[in-house]
Amino acid sequence: MLRSRLAPTPSGYLHLGNAFSFVLTWLLVRKQHGHLHLRIDDLDRERAKPEYYDDIFTTLAWLGLDYDSGAHSRQDCLANWSQKHRLTAYKAALMRLVDAGDVFVCDCSRSLLAQTAPNGLYPGTCRSKNLPLASTDAAWRVRTDGNTSVNFHDARAGSVTTDIATNLGDFIVRRRDGVPAYHIASLVDDTHDQMTFIVRGADLLASTAAQIFLAERLTFTAFTRTTFLHHPLLLESPDRKLSKSHHSLSLRAMRENGTTAEEVIGRIASMLGIVLPRPSLQALLEVFSPEVVAALPHEGLLSM
Ligand SMILES: [Zn+2]
DSSP: OOEEEEOOOSSSOOBHHHHHHHHHHHHHHHHTTOEEEEOOOOOOTTTOOHHHHHHHHHHHHHHTOOOSEEOSSHHHIIIIIOGGGGHHHHHHHHHHHHHTTOEEEEOOOHHHHHHHOTTSOOOOTTTTTOOOTTOTTOEEEEOOOSOOEEEEEETTTEEEEEEHHHHTOSOEEEOTTSOBOHHHHHHHHHHHTTOOEEEEEGGGHHHHHHHHHHHHHTTOHHHHTOEEEEEOOEEEETTEEOOTTOGGGBHHHHHHTTOOHHHHHHHHHHHTTOOOSSOOHHHHHHHOOGGGGGGSOSSOEEOO
């Protein structure tokens, strides 16, 4: 059975781009009689705010998006589903990387990195320093040497091959504050939840490659066989990406301004190239076909 998830982060109000991603995922799962899970990516405890958790549940209910497992309220999430309950599993994955010799400790300061890695590609400064794992205020990075080519299947692009060393370098798997990096948490959860299909924005292509690279090292074989769909991002104008800070496109602001869920569904349908005389989620599900995704423009979708 196809298994997929919605994975919002409670670090801001959801916007039209999130709605597009959620509706597309929901349509693809429901059309193929799959299982849809709600996972809330709340590992970053400092950025997670009560009002952002609440906004996730309000938005899903407003749009009419149901799901088969996962939290149904902020209280339920914090008590039963939060990623804070999964720290042991993330740490176990990190220790497997350590035991295999794939991790090194990096104490480069932000200002040093700005000088040594102006393009964001870590130059390997601490690779052979052998700093102790217990170093405080130091990040853990994964060693990317030898063969670092990874391959995955994308539902739109087909077979995608990318080289980690040249595109990402020795990326961080544990942050300076000791918190496991997003790549580790997301990979461990998707493996635990037995996901077979992951829908995410094209801005996460590099994340997918990093997670495949880690999955191979951790022998999370099922994850390496996951089908991905990297959908085009929403554009504010032909040359500008929709940003989270653009308040007028937050779904909360839209609700307050009297925009209806049907109007949002109508906009999303037209971005998918579907014209609905009377937009509703059910009407969209009836006419939607998974083949629609192949026709989405590569460069982005105009949200206006
Ligand atoms: Zn370093």
